[in-house]
Amino acid sequence: MVVVGAGMAGVQTAVALREQGFKGPVAVIGAEPHQPYDRPPLSKAVLLGKAEDSAFDVDFESLGVELRLGCEVLGLRPAERELDTEAGPVPYDVLVLATGAEPITMPGTEGVPGVHLLRTLDDAERLKPVLARQHEIVVVGAGWIGAEFATAARQAGCAVTVVEAADRPLAGALPAEVAAPMTAWYADAGVELRTHARVEHIEPGAVVLADGTRLPAGAVVVGIGARPATAWLAGSGVELGPHGDVLADDRLRTSVEDVYAVGDCASFPSARYGERLLVHHWDNALQGPRTVAGNILGETPAVYDPVPYFWSEQFGRFVQYAGHHAAADQMVWRGDPTSPAWTVCWLREDRLIALLAVGRPRDLAQGRRLIEAGRSMNAEALADPAKSLKDATAT
Ligand SMILES: Cc1cc2nc3c(=O)[nH]c(=O)nc-3n(C[C@H](O)[C@H](O)[C@H](O)COP(=O)(O)OP(=O)(O)OC[C@H]3O[C@@H](n4cnc5c(N)ncnc54)[C@H](O)[C@@H]3O)c2cc1C
Numbered sequence: 423m424v425v426v427g428a429g430m431a432g433v434q435t436a437v438a439l440r441e442q443g444f445k446g447p448v449a450v451i452g453a454e455p456h457q458p459y460d461r462p463p464l465s466k467a468v469l470l471g472k473a474e475d476s477a478f479d480v481d482f483e484s485l486g487v488e489l490r491l492g493c494e495v496l497g498l499r500p501a502e503r504e505l506d507t508e509a510g511p512v513p514y515d516v517l518v519l520a521t522g523a524e525p526i527t528m529p530g531t532e533g534v535p536g537v538h539l540l541r542t543l544d545d546a547e548r549l550k551p552v553l554a555r556q557h558e559i560v561v562v563g564a565g566w567i568g569a570e571f572a573t574a575a576r577q578a579g580c581a582v583t584v585v586e587a588a589d590r591p592l593a594g595a596l597p598a599e600v601a602a603p604m605t606a607w608y609a610d611a612g613v614e615l616r617t618h619a620r621v622e623h624i625e626p627g628a629v630v631l632a633d634g635t636r637l638p639a640g641a642v643v644v645g646i647g648a649r650p651a652t653a654w655l656a657g658s659g660v661e662l663g664p665h666g667d668v669l670a671d672d673r674l675r676t677s678v679e680d681v682y683a684v685g686d687c688a689s690f691p692s693a694r695y696g697e698r699l700l701v702h703h704w705d706n707a708l709q710g711p712r713t714v715a716g717n718i719l720g721e722t723p724a725v726y727d728p729v730p731y732f733w734s735e736q737f738g739r740f741v742q743y744a745g746h747h748a749a750a751d752q753m754v755w756r757g758d759p760t761s762p763a764w765t766v767c768w769l770r771e772d773r774l775i776a777l778l779a780v781g782r783p784r785d786l787a788q789g790r791r792l793i794e795a796g797r798s799m800n801a802e803a804l805a806d807p808a809k810s811l812k813d814a815t816a817t
Pocket of ligand 1: 427431452453460520524540684707
């Protein structure tokens with residue numbers, strides 16, 4: 423068994439193969455030189471120096487998992503069942519693709535001093551001294567990473583401006599009504615948020631906007647999204663989707679025999695939501711590997727159709743989301759979005775299909791189970807934040 427990518431999904435695949443009884447050789451090949459580590463702390467504790475690192479607590483040696491680190495995989499030749507790596511060819515019987523995602527860069531900014539991304543441990547290490555210098559920092563993109571980085575930079579005492587081309591934060595993920603109260607979080611934290619702000623170019627010491635505004639910047643952090651790290655699969659016969667995602671099936675198999683894909687690099691068809699999902703969140707990189715291992719080893723096919731889940735810690739708030747909603751789904755508010763704790767639910771017909779909880783972890787926990795069970799809800803009871811979610815089901 424060979425796994426490409428030593429992030430959460432790759433490591434969990436190796437662990438799941440052993441947990442599910444596989445006794446043969448397992449190798450995990452990763453491009454980064456570091457012991458495999460977890461990414462969420464990079465924009466939180468690691469960035470602020472509250473944690474040294476975020477290495478996974480996995481004893482690879484006692485699991486009998488061979489790690490080949492600092493080794494980039496360059497290509498796949500399925501006819502020969504071989505990978506090409508920097509260290510030469512590697513044969514496989516079964517292959518798991520877990521190469522994750524890489525941040526989208528701004529054209530023309532490569533090599534401009536003071537321009538940063540935040541995806542890897544090395545990125546976080548480079549940013550730590552930037553925070554310590556308490557520079558004026560400009561963050562490009564008011565998405566999840568932009569908000570978390572801005573939070574950390576404010577905590578470190580930096581002056582922070584976030585520029586966002588859309589009219590609101592998280593425009594790609596949440597509707598305007600839900601993102602609107604989040605706009606105030608930036609101001610409350612002392613962060614200047616500039617929406618409708620398109621970056622024209624970045625030069626040493628400044629970000630220049632399309633309207634000519636020149637924002638002084640001791641450092642710039644670009645957080646404008648990530649795309650699957652799959653360029654190395656070009657010409658391999660592994661079918662890719664429009665976002666460069668490996669098109670996995672509902673058992674996380676790719677279009678090539680005995681090649682599976684999991685985590686940020688792969689999309690899968692969800693019968694639950696009636697569409698193909700490309701999920702770039704931690705829980706997907708934890709759950710998917712169990713299905714992959716089950717399908718590699720098991721007699722009974724296991725279908726992967728999770729209720730997606732993620733969390734974000736921004737501006738002192740714990741934000742959690744479960745499920746997947748579309749624009750046409752009915753929104754039901756629980757609580758006042760200008761207060762510290764509130765939830766918004768999405769119903770399709772009368773079934774709960776998604777919810778976003780701010781500072782209401784119990785709503786999230788109960789809601790996630792109700793979504794999984796496909797429970798019908800009483801919208802009126804649901805709208806009452808004093809009632810627990812599990813007491814708001816339709817009778
Ligand atoms: C700063 C940050 C904070 C985050 N915070 C949260 C959070 O709070 N909540 C949440 O739900 N999610 C969060 N996420 C998302 C979450 O970390 C990812 O969804 C998760 O890491 C995906 O795991 P993965 O193994 O699929 O991919 P990755 O973690 O990207 O790992 C893939 C690995 O494969 C390696 N690789 C790529 N190409 C090759 C190649 N050709 N050869 C060999 N190796 C290769 C890469 O170097 C990388 O180490 C955060 C992400 C980041 C970057």
